[in-house]
Each structure stands twice: as C-alpha cells, then as structure tokens.
Amino acid sequence: MFKFCAAVFNHLICFADFSINCEGCRETGIPIVTRGAIDVWVRRGTFLGTPAAIDKQTKIQYIAGESEGNPLPVFCVAPKGTRPKRWTHGRLKEVAEMECLLVPIEAVARIGPGPVLVMAPHPDDEVFGCGGAIIRHVGDGDDVHVVIVSDGGFRREEQTADQRQAYVEMRQRESIAAAAVLGYGQPEFWGIPDRGLIYGERLVNDVLDAIERYNARQVFTPSLSEIHPDHRVLAMAAAEAVRRRGSDKVCLVMYEVGNPLQPNRLLDITSISSKKALAMACFKSQLMEQDYSQQMQALNRFRSYNLPKNVTMAEAYWVVSAEDLQKNIISLYASEFQRQKELGLLTDPDEAPVVTVIIRSIGRDASLRDALDSVALQTYPRVEVLVVNALGVDHPQLGCWCGRFPLRLSGSGHSLNRVEAANFGLQEATGDYLIFLDDDDLFDPDHVAGLVAALEARPDAVLAYAGVSCVKKGEDGNWEYFITYNDDFDSIRLLCTNYIPMIAALFRRRIVEAGCRFDEKLKLCEDWDFWLQALAHGKFVHVDQVSARYRISGESSEIWTDKTLAEDATRKVFAKWQITITEKQTFEIFSRAGRASKAEQEAQKFQIAYNDRSNHLAHLEKAYRERELQLEELHSAYEELHSAYEARTEQVACLEDAYNARGAQIEHLSEDVGELQAENAGLEAYVKRLQSTFWYRFSKRLGHAPQKEAG
Structure with missing residues (x-):
C-alpha cells in the first residue's frame, strides 16, 4: 500500500522533486484560493502556511502558529498585533472561499492597463457607473475613449420634436462638461434613440469596430443585471464584441448604475470621490428628477463594506477576459445559484455530491470508534458511512448515525478478507464519490471537503489524493510521527511503486461502473493495482495538504510487518502490469x-x-x-x-x-x-x-x- 519495492526494482524508484504551486494574485491583484486548506486567503490579508502567500496589494501579512495540545489541526490566525482566533483548516478554507470567491476583500488601485473604451448607454452612465475608473486611467496616462450610444432623449411627458432635440443637446452638453472635469477629452455620440438599442449584428459590429479603432484593452459596459433595457442590450452586445475580439489582452469590464451587480473587482476611489462628485453634478437635468449623485455616492460607500477601514469609497465591477468569454460566454448569463454551485459554494447541502466512506471492519471496537469520530467531524455536508462487516458474525452494533451522517453496517454473512471486503464496499456504496478508511485510521475534519473540491474543479480527473502522515506507537504507548506521504502525482513513478495510501484517495463512482475492482488474487498491494486501473479512466489530482493519519500498530497491514509478503505482492503487481507498459x-x-x-x-x-x-x-x-x-x-x-x-x-x-x-x-x-x-x-x-x-x-x-x- 505504501512506499516499497522489490529489490530488483529498487533502483527504478525515482521520487519526484517536491514543488510548491503557490497561486496568489493575477495581474489585477484578485485574491484567489490556492490548493490545500493551509494555503488560503483570509480577510484583509493572507494566512501564512506552506507555501506562504502575501497580499500583493496591501502587503498585510497574517501570522499563524500551530495550537499546542490540540489533537486536531487547529491554527491561531490574526493580523500582526491583534488577538488570534483559533480556526481549523476546514474553517479557514470555508471562510476564505466564501469571502474571496463571493466578493473581493481587497480593493485594487486600477482595473487594468489601457487603452480604455467606455460604452455608456446614456449621457451620465459613463460618470455614474465608472467615473472613478476613468479618473484613475487618465491619471495613469492611459488613452480613454467614451462612446455614448443613445441620445438619452426619452422623457415621460409629451414633447415636440424641437423640445426633444433641445433636451438631447442639453444632455450632450452635460456629458461634455463632465468629460472636462474627468479630463479625458470629449465623448463620442452615436445618437441611437433612447430605448431603441437592439441586440443584433449591427450593434455588435459597431462596438467591435470601436474596440478595434481604439485598440482598447479594457471595455467598460453596464452589467447584464441592469434594470434599463438599453443597459442590458449594450451589455450583451459588448460581451459578444469582446468575445469576437478574442485577444487575451482584452477584458470586458461591467459596471453598475441602476442595479447592484455581483462584483469580482473593487476599485478604490476614496481619494478621488470628490472629483467624481463634481463630474456627477454636471448632469443637472437628471439631478432635478432624482438625486442620483447622492445615490451613487451611497452605493460607492456601501462597496467599502468588505474593505479595509482606510477605503471608504469604491466602485464595483465584474471583469472577464475575451479568452474566458470564448470558452464559455453562457456563464455570464448563469444564475447566482449556478455561479456559486460552479465555485463549490453551495448553500444547500442537498445539492452537494454524496461521498461514501467505506470502512472495512473486523470489530476492533476502540479503534473503529476513533475512525467513526473522525468521519463525524468532516466539514463536507453529504457523507454516507458504510461499515463493511468483515467478521461475518458478532460484529459490534453501531447504530444508524455517525454524527450528522447516516451509517450502515453491511456484510455478506460470512467473513471477508481485506480485498473481498473492499470489493463488497464498492458494491454497496451509493455515493457519487467513494473513499476508504480503515478502522484504525483517522481523517482530519477537512479531508473529504478538500478532495471533493479538487475533483469538482477538475472534471477530467477521476481521483484526488491528499497527504497522509503515518504514526506508530512508541515504547510509552503514545503515537509518534513516522513518515509523511504527500508527493505530487507522477504516473511513471506509480508504475514502479505505490506512494498513494488508500485513505488518501477519493475517486469517482464512474470508475467502478467502468469495471475497476480490487484484484482478489492479491493479498497485499490491492490498492496499488486499483490505482493503476483507475489511471486508465482519467487523471489524478494531488491536493497539497496532509489531512489523514495512518496508524501503524501490531494489527496493521503485513506490508509493514512482513517484508517477504510485501515483496511477493510487489512482484505480482509488476507481472500483471508489465505487459501494459508502453515503449515510451x-x-x-x-x-x-x-x-x-x-x-x-x-x-x-x-x-x-x-x-x-x-x-x-x-x-x-x-x-x-x-x-x-x-x-x-x-x-x-x-x-x-x-x-x-x-x-x-x-x-x-x-x-x-x-x-x-x-x-x-x-x-x-x-x-x-x-x-x-x-x-x-x-x-x-x-x-x-x-x-x-x-x-x-x-x-x-x-x-x-x-x-x-x-x-
């Protein structure tokens, strides 16, 4: 099951170099959750684990230290100089994901590099929605071009043609005056009748022509969640135009005016909010109807809710690259429920895939209770616990629940060896994902959650595995650290030796449906053989966190106690799989x-x-x-x-x-x-x-x- 090899193959084992894949900020500084529960972003900074991450925007570092005397992986986390909070890995991961993926927790100083094209459906939208961004880009020396698509001439009261034209010209003058305040030059007016924008090839091509004419890298447009039909139509046309542009350097930047959007970028406009207010004051005709300036300032103030105290005003945006739009433009129109589901942030546990934890038991009551307790502490919401009665008779009764999770004790009516019990567990399991836990081993609370998240993020993968620490009893009877298995995936190495402990791996049910079974001719190394079968059906993903414990005792697998049996099993696996090894x-x-x-x-x-x-x-x-x-x-x-x-x-x-x-x-x-x-x-x-x-x-x-x- 673990790291061993027959003597003749000892020289073939080549351990992959340990590497750290620490994702932090993209060019724009958006914090994202990296792999592993240790390495996650937390509120207004980062949790320093292995590897360490530092907030590139604020330079605020978070300190962490392992809590002494606690059997669970609990860490003390706090900004420097403040009182720490004690959180488990699972809690850290939950908080970080919810905050970082649902809403940014840090503001950026700029949206991205210029040139910039701002598409405004009406005169005033360019200032109300993204006036702060325009000021930032102008201050950075970027070329800023503003196109006001409609004439803004719609009014509820009746008006003559001359009155309407006078109203349109007045609104244009207001935008020109606001442009002088913002400092970008003069806007371009397309003059399409107010409420007359139609989503189609003409509008899409006009927007695409403007993008190409100005060589824009940031294309600002209202969001798809806006109330006004012109706003929504322009958003749809701009999204399609950016998709057709196709350059990985072009981004669609959606802003909010009439309806708050769900942002993935917050722009700090604290120091320039007064200048934006001066520009908004230019639209006197609109401010006579409602105090839009005060409302937009309130919205910008609200956007600082999740930001550090020194940020008091912010503009919210949804930024997506042309490359991502080419991959899946439909995702822009997905519901918030669907978006959170794809991010793995389900609020309804019934929507989560079911994980079956299969425990092969020979009735070791004390150790089995420990194993079940570790399952009961799992932070993942949908777990089915299947205990396989390998004794056949006289197995201790367990009840119907393992904490909040349903529990079944199932058996064939006669005794089963370890391999037969594993196959019986595969047969009885009903979950979408399956994982084994021997009755003397333990999961950390975030073990299942981390593995499910890894597979949910990788549809092409059939198996995810995390790190496992091995402990053995010392002379004083206490558990002592022995060795840790937490290596990156290497398919060639897996052909030579098994470095993935059985309790480390979560796999999709579909590989069982495809015929993967434990080879009952093998007395040992059945898990290694199973991994090689699974590898034929998809990729493996390594979750770089140690979140399970394998306890070695006198009753553990012979792989640790009988070298002859281990070498014999290894030779059998080699003999079985050598014919499948390619020339490469x-x-x-x-x-x-x-x-x-x-x-x-x-x-x-x-x-x-x-x-x-x-x-x-x-x-x-x-x-x-x-x-x-x-x-x-x-x-x-x-x-x-x-x-x-x-x-x-x-x-x-x-x-x-x-x-x-x-x-x-x-x-x-x-x-x-x-x-x-x-x-x-x-x-x-x-x-x-x-x-x-x-x-x-x-x-x-x-x-x-x-x-x-x-x-």
Missing part, C-alpha cells in the same frame, strides 16, 4: 533508473565527503573541548589574580589614607613649629633688647661683684 514508459523508467544510479553514486560521494567532514568536525570538537579546559584554567588563574589584585588595591588605598592622614598631621605640626619659631624669635629679640639696657648691665655687674661674708 519503458524508456522513461530506465532513464530514471540511470539517473537514480548516478544519484546513488553522487550520494555515496557525498556520504564519503560527509564522513570526512564529520571526522574533521570530531577532531575540531576535541580540540575545542581541550581549549575550553585551558580557558577554564586560565579563567580560574585570572580570578585568583584578580582577587589578589583587589586585595592589594584595597591595601594600597588604606596606606594612601594613612599617608594622607600623616601628611595632614605633619602639616599641622609644621604650622605649630613655625608659630613656636616665630615666638622664640620674638623672645630672643626681647632678650637682646633687655641685654642692651643699663639696668641689665648694672645688674650683671652686681651679679659679678665679690660677695662679703657676714660679720
């Missing part, structure tokens, strides 16, 4: 084998180089660890020296303090000595003065005179 396919297989052999040789060289680098890295790591030890030793020595230095520094500081104190003391003593010396000098001077006096000399002589003894 054989050449491609052997070419890939050669490339695979070269790739293996290169891989060996890289392995040798890798080993050398690994050894060198080991030596470097050893040297690094030695240097780390040296560094630690040096660091320890440094710390010791630093501590000693700090101690010495502190000691020096103390000595400096003592030295400074002694210096101050010496200074004070020096001052005292100076004072004593000065005092001593004064005393010496005083002594000298005393010694120079008479009394001192007299007393000195008396002191030296002989002393007489007492008598």
